[in-house]
Amino acid sequence: MDKRTFFGGMAMQCPNCQSKNLGRIGPGQYYCWDCFIELTVEGEMLQLHQVEEDGTLSSLDDLFPESERKLL
Numbered sequence: 416m417d418k419r420t421f422f423g424g425m426a427m428q429c430p431n432c433q434s435k436n437l438g439r440i441g442p443g444q445y446y447c448w449d450c451f452i453e454l455t456v457e458g459e460m461l462q463l464h465q466v467e468e469d470g471t472l473s474s475l476d477d478l479f480p481e482s483e484r485k486l487l
């Protein structure tokens with residue numbers, strides 16, 4: 416087994432940097448260790464948040480069209 420994170424049998428990939436180096440941080444929540452964004456699974460969609468230096472989250476959803484955030 417490698418360290419890839421699977422969702423529904425599919426390898427999850429970071430929509431921002433295409434990395435598969437994702438860590439699970441909670442139910443439906445993942446963290447990209449390469450570009451430091453948080454990914455939340457919301458139904459069939461991913462919600463992307465950037466963790467700011469002060470710990471607050473800012474949404475990156477506007478930067479990605481739905482087609483790039485939809486889980487296959």
Ligand SMILES: [Zn+2]
Nearest residue numbers: 429432447450
């Ligand atoms: Zn990433």
